[in-house]
Structures are given as C-alpha cells and as structure tokens.
Amino acid sequence: MTGIVWLHRKIQDAFFLVVGSRTCAHLLQSAAGVMIFAEPRFATAILDERDLAGLADANDELDRVVARLLERRPDIRMLFLVGSCPSEVIKLDLSRAAQRLDRAGNGDVRVLYYSGSGIETTFTEGEDACLAALVPEMPAATDSKPSLLIVGSLAEVVEDQMLRLFSAMGIDDVRFLPPRRARDLPPVGRGTRMLLAQPFLANTARALEARGATHLPAVFPLGAEGTTLWLRAAADAFGVSPARFHDATSAAEDRARRSLAPLRETLAGKTLFLFPDSQMEISLARFLAREVGMIPIEVGTPYLHRSHLGPELALLPRDSRLSEGQDVELQLDRCRDAQPDLVLCGLGLANPLEAEGFTTKWSIETVFTPIQGYNQAADLAELFARPLRRRARLMV
Amino acid sequence: MQLAVWTYEGPPHVGAMRIADAMRGLHYVLHAPQGDTYADLLFTMIQRNERRPPVTYTTFQARDLGSDTADLFRRAVLDSHARFKPEAMLVGASCTAELIQDDPGGLAKSLGLPIPVVAVELPAYQKKENWGAAETFYQLVRAFARRDVAKRTEGRPLCNILGPCSLGFRHRDDIIEVQNLLASIGVDVNVVAPLGASPTDLSRLGAAQFNVVLYPEIAGTAAAWLQRNFAQPATRVVPIGVGATRDFIAEVAQLAGLPVPHTTESRLPWYSRSVDSTYLTGKRVFIFGDATHAIAAARVASEELGFQVVGLGTYSREFARDVREAAAKYGVEPLITDDYLDVEAAIAAAQPELVLGTQMERHVAKRLGVPCAVISAPVHVQDFPARRSPQMGMEGANVLFDTWVHPLMMGLEEHLIGMFREDFEFHDGAAPSHLGHAATAAARPEVVVPLSVAEEAPAELWTAEAERELKKIPFFVRGKARRNTERFAQERGLRSINVEALYDAKAHYSR
Numbered sequence: 073m074t075g076i077v078w079l080h081r082k083i084q085d086a087f088f089l090v091v092g093s094r095t096c097a098h099l100l101q102s103a104a105g106v107m108i109f110a111e112p113r114f115a116t117a118i119l120d121e122r123d124l125a126g127l128a129d130a131n132d133e134l135d136r137v138v139a140r141l142l143e144r145r146p147d148i149r150m151l152f153l154v155g156s157c158p159s160e161v162i163k164l165d166l167s168r169a170a171q172r173l174d175r176a177g178n179g180d181v182r183v184l185y186y187s188g189s190g191i192e193t194t195f196t197e198g199e200d201a202c203l204a205a206l207v208p209e210m211p212a213a214t215d216s217k218p219s220l221l222i223v224g225s226l227a228e229v230v231e232d233q234m235l236r237l238f239s240a241m242g243i244d245d246v247r248f249l250p251p252r253r254a255r256d257l258p259p260v261g262r263g264t265r266m267l268l269a270q271p272f273l274a275n276t277a278r279a280l281e282a283r284g285a286t287h288l289p290a291v292f293p294l295g296a297e298g299t300t301l302w303l304r305a306a307a308d309a310f311g312v313s314p315a316r317f318h319d320a321t322s323a324a325e326d327r328a329r330r331s332l333a334p335l336r337e338t339l340a341g342k343t344l345f346l347f348p349d350s351q352m353e354i355s356l357a358r359f360l361a362r363e364v365g366m367i368p369i370e371v372g373t374p375y376l377h378r379s380h381l382g383p384e385l386a387l388l389p390r391d392s393r394l395s396e397g398q399d400v401e402l403q404l405d406r407c408r409d410a411q412p413d414l415v416l417c418g419l420g421l422a423n424p425l426e427a428e429g430f431t432t433k434w435s436i437e438t439v440f441t442p443i444q445g446y447n448q449a450a451d452l453a454e455l456f457a458r459p460l461r462r463r464a465r466l467m468v
Numbered sequence: 469m470q471l472a473v474w475t476y477e478g479p480p481h482v483g484a485m486r487i488a489d490a491m492r493g494l495h496y497v498l499h500a501p502q503g504d505t506y507a508d509l510l511f512t513m514i515q516r517n518e519r520r521p522p523v524t525y526t527t528f529q530a531r532d533l534g535s536d537t538a539d540l541f542r543r544a545v546l547d548s549h550a551r552f553k554p555e556a557m558l559v560g561a562s563c564t565a566e567l568i569q570d571d572p573g574g575l576a577k578s579l580g581l582p583i584p585v586v587a588v589e590l591p592a593y594q595k596k597e598n599w600g601a602a603e604t605f606y607q608l609v610r611a612f613a614r615r616d617v618a619k620r621t622e623g624r625p626l627c628n629i630l631g632p633c634s635l636g637f638r639h640r641d642d643i644i645e646v647q648n649l650l651a652s653i654g655v656d657v658n659v660v661a662p663l664g665a666s667p668t669d670l671s672r673l674g675a676a677q678f679n680v681v682l683y684p685e686i687a688g689t690a691a692a693w694l695q696r697n698f699a700q701p702a703t704r705v706v707p708i709g710v711g712a713t714r715d716f717i718a719e720v721a722q723l724a725g726l727p728v729p730h731t732t733e734s735r736l737p738w739y740s741r742s743v744d745s746t747y748l749t750g751k752r753v754f755i756f757g758d759a760t761h762a763i764a765a766a767r768v769a770s771e772e773l774g775f776q777v778v779g780l781g782t783y784s785r786e787f788a789r790d791v792r793e794a795a796a797k798y799g800v801e802p803l804i805t806d807d808y809l810d811v812e813a814a815i816a817a818a819q820p821e822l823v824l825g826t827q828m829e830r831h832v833a834k835r836l837g838v839p840c841a842v843i844s845a846p847v848h849v850q851d852f853p854a855r856r857s858p859q860m861g862m863e864g865a866n867v868l869f870d871t872w873v874h875p876l877m878m879g880l881e882e883h884l885i886g887m888f889r890e891d892f893e894f895h896d897g898a899a900p901s902h903l904g905h906a907a908t909a910a911a912r913p914e915v916v917v918p919l920s921v922a923e924e925a926p927a928e929l930w931t932a933e934a935e936r937e938l939k940k941i942p943f944f945v946r947g948k949a950r951r952n953t954e955r956f957a958q959e960r961g962l963r964s965i966n967v968e969a970l971y972d973a974k975a976h977y978s979r
Contacts, residue, residue, distance in 0.1 A: 073503065091469075093479060093593065094475055094592065094596065095478070095504060095592070097472045097474075098478035098597075099506045101474055101475065101846075103506070105827060106849060108830050109831050111835070112473050112474070112831065115472060115473040116471075118470045118471075118475070119469060121593045121594055124593055128469070130469075133469040134469065136469070137470075137471045140809075141471060158563055161568065190501040191503075191532075192529070194502060419508075419512060419513050420505060420506075420520065422512065423512045423516060424512060427518035
C-alpha cells in the first residue's frame with residue numbers, strides 16, 4: 073500500500089482509492105500527509121459495520137464513493153481500486169467491481185484493481201501489484217519487431233539518461249512501464265524484450281511474459297558495474313556489437329567510477345547490516361561491496377525471487393549472510409552482536425538504533441531517490457556515506 | 469463505506485498504542501497483519517522517540533490465515549513477556565484481526581502469565597483513535613487503581629493530572645506549564661498519567677483529592693470512573709487561553725480548598741491590546757479540530773484576539789454537545805463531522821480570512837489560498853517541535869498569539885495592497901512577504917464558490933464593470949464580498965450586479 077506514496081507522483085493522472093479500514097487511511101496519510109496537497113491523489117473508502125454485516129451492498133456503496141470522488145476530481149483518467157487486508161479477508165470482489173465501474177466510465181476513466189494488502193504484499197510489492205494490473209491494459213504490439221521495455225518506476229531524469237544510452241547503441245524503440253501518463257501505456261507482444269529496473273517485480277514480469285515478452289536476466293542498474301551489466305543484457309539481446317556498446321557506455325562508466333572514488337574513502341572497509349524492507353537490499357549490498365568496498369555482514373530481504381536475483385547473488389560476497397523474511401527481535405539481536413558500522417533499516421528502527429549508538433541509513437530513501445544509472449552511482453553511495461560523515465561531524 | 473480523502477483519527481488500536489507508548493512498564497501485544505507496524509513510525513519519526521514503542525505485532529500473512537493464527541498470537545505473548553519482562557501487559561486486535569475473531573483477551577489469560585494482563589476490546593469499524601485511547605486508559609485505571617490507598621488529608625492539596633499521552637498535540641509542554649501553575653498556587657501532583665506513569669503509579673491514583681483533566685478526549689472516561697469510585701472530583705475547564713487559564717486556576721483553587729490566588733500574567737493581553745493588533749479586529753476565522761482545542765480556540769479568537777468566529781466544528785462526535793453550545797455562543801452553525809470533504813465545503817462557504825485547524829485543514833487552506841495555523845491533532849512532524857511550545861497556561865497563550873497571527877498578512881502590507889493594486893512585487897497573488905516565497909499563491913483561486921451558491925448566482929450576473937470593481941477589494945475579503953453581493957442581489961431580485969449594487973450590498977452588510 074505504501075507504493076501509492078511514489079506511484080501517485082509517477083503516474084500523474086491516476087488516482088488510488090484504497091478499499092479498507094481506517095488503518096489503511098491512517099497509514100497513507102502518516103506516510104504522505106506531511107506534504108500539503110491542494111489536490112490529493114489518493115483516498116480510502118473506509119468499510120464500516122454496515123458493510124461488514126452485509127447490510128449495505130458493497131457495489132452500491134462503492135459506486136456512490138467513486139461517483140463522489142470523480143465529481144470532485146474530473147481530471148482523473150485512471151482509477152486504481154486498491155485492495156487491503158480487510159477487503160481481502162471478507163473477500164470483497166473488487167476485481168469485478170473495477171470491471172463494472174470501468175464499463176460504466178465509458179472510457180473516460182479506466183478503473184483497475186490490485187491488492188496492496190499487508191497480508192499479501194510488503195512495501196515495494198505494492199508497485200509490483202499495481203504494474204501487474206496495468207499489463208492487461210497494454211495494447212498488443214502490432215508486429216514482432218524487437219522492442220525494449222524497461223519495467224519499474226524510475227526517476228524521470230534516470231529514464232532520460234537511459235534513453236540516450238540506448239539510442240547511442242542504436243536501440244531506439246525503448247518504452248517504460250509505468251508511463252508518466254496513464255494513457256500512454258506501451259505496447260507489448262512477442263518482440264518485447266523486458267529489462268527489469270527494480271528487483272521486486274515478480275508478478276509484473278510473469279504477466280508480461282504471459283503476453284509474449286521475454287525477460288532479459290541482468291543485475292539491477294545500481295553503480296557503474298551494475299549499470300554496465302544491465303545495459304549489456306539489452307545490448308546482447310539486440311545484437312549490439314561490443315565495440316559499439318563500448319563507445320556508447322565507456323565514457324559514462326569511467327565518469328561513474330571517478331565519481332565513486334572519493335566516496336570509497338568514507339565507505340571502504342565499513343561493515344554493513346541490512347534489514348529487510350524493499351527487496352533492493354541484495355543489489356545494494358552487491359554495489360556497496362564491489363564498488364566502494366563495504367563489508368555486508370547480513371543481507372535481509374523480505375522476499376527472495378531467485379531467478380530475478382540470480383545474477384545479483386552470483387556477485388554478492390560469499391561470506392555475507394543472507395536472510396529472507398524476518399523476526400525483527402532476533403534480527404536486532406544479531407545486529408547488536410555484529411556491531412556494524414552502518415545499518416540499513418526502516419524508519420521504525422532507525423531512530424531507536426541511532427539512540428543505541430548505531431549509524432543508520434533509512435531504507436525507504438532508496439526508493440524515493442534517483443539512484444539507478446551511471447550518473448547516479450555516486451548519489452547512491454552518498455546516501456550511505458552521509459550518515460557516517462554526519463556522525464563524525466556532529467560535536468553535540 | 470465512507471470516502472476518506474484524509475482521516476481525522478486513526479483506528480482505535482492506535483489510540484491504545486498511544487497509551488502503551490506513553491506509559492512505562494507496560495507492553496502491548498497487538499494481533500495485526502504484516503504492515504500494521506507502520507504505526508511504529510508515528511512514534512519513532514513524528515514524535516521522534518529514541519526507543520521503539522512497546523508493541524509486539526503478530527504480523528500474520530495470507531498464508532497464516534489457513535492455519536492457526538491464534539497460536540501465532542499465543543507465541544507472540546509468551547515471547548514478548550520473556551523478552552521485555554513488563555510489569556503488565558495489554559492485549560488486543562487491529563481491524564483485520566477483529567475480522568478473524570481470535571479473542572486475544574481469552575487467549576492471553578489462558579497462558580497464565582505471572583503479570584496482570586489487560587484485554588481491550590476496540591471495535592475498529594465503529595470507533596476511532598481517541599476513543600481507543602480513552603477506553604484503554606480507562607481499562608488500565610480500572611485494573612490498577614487500588615481502593616486501599618489512603619487519600620491525603622493533611623498538608624498541601626494533592627491532585628492527579630490525567631490525559632497527556634504519546635502523539636498528543638503539545639502534551640509534552642502542556643504538562644510542564646500546568647505543573648508549574650499548580651505548584652505556584654500550592655497544589656502538589658500525585659500522578660501524571662498516562663504519560664510517564666507505570667501500572668504501579670496508577671495503583672496510587674486514589675491518594676489524590678481531585679483530578680485535573682487536561683484532555684477530556686483521552687481521560688474523560690477514566691476521570692468519570694474515578695469520580696464515581698474514588699470520590700475524586702475532576703476539573704472541567706481546560707486551561708488554553710488567558711481567560712480559560714484564569715477560570716482553571718479558580719476551579720482548581722476551589723477543588724483544593726484554597727483562596728483564588730493572583731497569578732502571573734501572559735503577554736497575550738498586552739500584545740493583543742497594543743495598536744499593532746487593531747487590524748486583527750473582526751478577522752473572519754474558521755475553527756476545526758478536536759472538541760477541546762476547537763472550543764478553547766474559539767474563546768481565544770473571539771475574546772482575546774478580537775477575531776470573528778465564522779465557523780466552529782469538531783470531529784470528536786463524543787463531544788458534539790459541547791461544541792454545539794460553544795457554536796451557539798458565537799452565533800455560528802456547529803459542524804460535527806469527520807468527513808474531510810464536508811469540512812472543505814464548509815470552509816469554502818464561510819470564506820474565512822484565517823483557518824485554525826488540523827494538519828488536514830492545511831490541505832484545504834492551500835487549495836483555497838487562505839492562511840492557516842494548526843491548533844489540534846492530527847498533526848505531523850512539524851508540530852512536535854524541539855522548542856518549548858505549550859498551548860496551555862500563560863506561556864501557552866503567548867505561543868497562541870504568535871502562531872495565529874504569523875500567517876496573516878501584516879498590517880502595513882495589507883494597507884498598501886489595498887491602496888495600490890498593480891505593484892509588480894506586492895500584489896494580490898503574492899503571499900504575505902514576511903513568509904518569504906513560501907506560499908506563492910499564483911494559483912490562488914479568487915473565489916471558490918460552493919455549488920449551492922453557484923447555482924443561485926451564475927457568473928453572468930455580474931457586469932464587467934462590477935467584476936472589475938470587485939477585484940479592487942482586498943483578496944482576503946473578496947470572496948465574502950462576492951457572496952454577500954450575490955445574496956443581496958438575489959434577495960432584491962436584481963437581474964444583474966453593477967457597481968452600484970456592489971456598493972449597496974457593502975453598505976447593507978457593512979461590518
């Protein structure tokens with residue numbers, strides 16, 4: 073559900089309506105409500121007792137709520153009904169409701185459904201569920217000419233850089249999922265080669281494969297090495313010659329390596345402990361170990377998709393402990409035992425660990441910051457160097 | 469189903485967490501799905517706590533639903549007891565766990581822990597955060613307050629301070645103010661609860677002669693129970709504002725059997741009397757928040773700052789009657805709702821020059837381009853400041869003066885904009901210059917006319933000349949002027965509004 077906090081900015085004409093409890097509404101506003109919204113882009117249809125007792129017809133209620141919403145926000149082009157724990161537990165059929173509302177919307181407003189419930193998804197998996205819901209809406213590619221589809225929310229500046237790099241290699245038909253506007257969904261078909269930009273997109277990838285797309289296995293584009301390997305996966309699939317690939321990427325890769333050098337001074341040899349949060353932990357640990365010399369002690373991930381993460385795992389230092397899922401108390405015990413120099417963790421743990429004397433980097437920032445690609449390699453390392461530098465600098 | 473763009477309160481289990489987090493020696497085991505741990509952030513980030521809240525979640529997932537979620541709960545209780553060794557334990561369910569009906573209270577009791585276990589039933593689909601906090605605090609007081617504690621009868625009078633808790637709006641600093649106030653008039657404090665109190669501290673509640681209830685939304689239920697069972701009367705005045713603080717002191721003195729003392733004053737009365745504040749007279753202010761803060765704000769706005777209250781409302785349905793009474797005093801229609809869109813519509817219709825509300829009203833105020841200050845929860849991280857900033861007592865009144873006047877355009881600027889309208893730097897669309905570039909209200913909608921009014925008075929009613937003349941009225945009262953003129957025209961059956969009609973209306977409604 074937290075995915076909504078960045079997805080509403082990525083797809084600007086979409087609105088996210090969670091069907092759930094007051095807890096869901098509270099979660100969203102606690103996360104995003106520090107910004108002041110003249111025009112909110114998400115809301116909750118809060119279930120009450122009448123809904124649970126079956127006294128109110130869920131479909132009528134939903135129609136009423138959606139009508140009120142669209143009346144206030146006629147500019148909405150795509151409406152996501154987002155399932156929650158309560159709506160899943162009472163088996164509210166939001167998928168059919170979305171289809172019905174979609175038909176009623178006469179094409180002015182597309183209505184789609186996905187589940188962002190805590191019992192089924194953690195954190196970034198919400199984006200996976202959202203993108204997977206977009207896949208059936210993508211137009212069919214008219215021919216089987218090879219095209220490249222980049223999957224996963226990326227910062228706009230990163231997308232533009234990637235387009236320039238691919239263009240230099242001669243790959244011009246490059247599209248992104250999600251698009252910036254809900255109506256600009258890219259086509260998909262047998263010629264589609266998909267390159268995942270994020271590691272948490274298992275369901276989206278599966279749905280795209282079902283529509284004929286081919287997954288290009290690769291490490292994720294974090295760091296100079298990571299970006300090169302990621303780009304090369306596409307280059308190989310499109311038959312780009314090694315020389316041309318080298319011409320297109322080497323200057324940018326060199327620049328990225330140069331930009332990382334000063335950060336290496338702060339980070340090399342420092343031990344790192346990663347709590348599970350976003351599924352980006354393995355890629356982050358790989359980058360920090362190989363490109364700036366950090367030592368990952370434990371790498372936690374909420375969920376490990378082995379086939380998508382295979383290339384990453386092969387590059388992870390052998391003595392890093394890998395843990396999937398979590399028991400937070402036991403993991404805290406291990407963290408305290410290990411006394412790492414830097415801890416990557418969620419905001420619920422960050423301040424308490426700082427107060428215990430640990431230096432922390434809060435993990436959600438890796439989702440909110442442009443970190444992919446050559447020009448962001450140093451920015452990514454900087455995210456980890458900054459808390460260490462700050463701790464060294466403060467005299468109070 | 470209720471469409472909630474923003475919600476004024478969290479679910480009731482968040483209220484229970486606020487009590488558990490405020491206290492010491494108490495651990496809360498919450499049957500809840502994975503993901504509900506987001507609530508930790510409220511404490512570690514918004515309130516910036518240095519420790520995790522004392523809450524263990526069962527964090528069940530979809531795959532657990534097929535098996536024994538009750539066993540998951542039992543293990544969580546045993547593990548957290550072994551790990552945290554609390555004095556007492558609180559158990560309950562969140563909204564999703566309420567649906568699967570595992571009965572946390574019964575399960576926990578069957579484990580035979582060597583410590584007291586208090587179960588709280590919080591109906592998540594009926595009740596909300598403040599109710600959850602009040603119910604939890606009440607259940608804890610019932611469970612721990614001992615009847616064999618002797619009431620102090622000699623020496624200085626003794627009272628309890630009830631209500632301050634975690635994530636309360638300025639609770640941290642309010643208690644300091646009120647404690648100083650009580651000390652200055654010769655009253656001792658027995659227990660402050662829930663903030664900082666342990667279950668053992670709650671056992672001593674009975675020693676006090678009376679209770680000071682600072683936040684009725686949190687402590688009202690417990691105080692009423694203490695009044696019935698321990699014969700402890702409770703204060704009814706909440707000391708927010710100069711007048712209310714004086715009344716509060718008189719009430720405490722009376723309960724304590726002391727003469728009403730002469731107390732040190734706030735700077736608010738002089739600041740408000742000084743000529744610099746004359747332009748505040750009759751500023752139209754819309755007030756919304758929890759009942760306690762909204763009622764207090766209305767009195768301060770009206771009696772102490774000379775504003776005109778044009779709207780007063782609350783999301784605390786439990787205190788609707790009090791707010792209705794207060795609204796009657798200011799001659800405004802009370803607004804009792806937890807629907808953000810209703811509040812937004814009411815503000816748009818009232819066309820205030822200042823909104824005193826919650827974090828949610830800041831969204832409305834941004835949309836309407838109206839200055840706004842926060843007076844009540846829900847709030848976000850900015851309203852847990854590092855500096856001392858109470859709302860209560862005499863220092864609290866100083867804080868209120870600064871906070872509420874700050875967003876308004878300052879007097880000189882207001883005059884000059886009224887005189888010279890086409891300045892390239894200081895103009896209608898620009899935010900007050902003392903706010904920097906903060907709120908460049910380029911998109912400030914000139915008037916947001918609510919639907920009902922728009923239907924009565926279509927735009928073509930206005931002649932071009934009158935429309936131009938309307939623009940010469942300062943922006944912060946222009947919406948009101950437009951509405952009044954349209955009403956005036958409608959009442960007199962005018963076909964169109966010309967400049968004369970505009971000024972006729974102005975004379976008619978002259979304030």
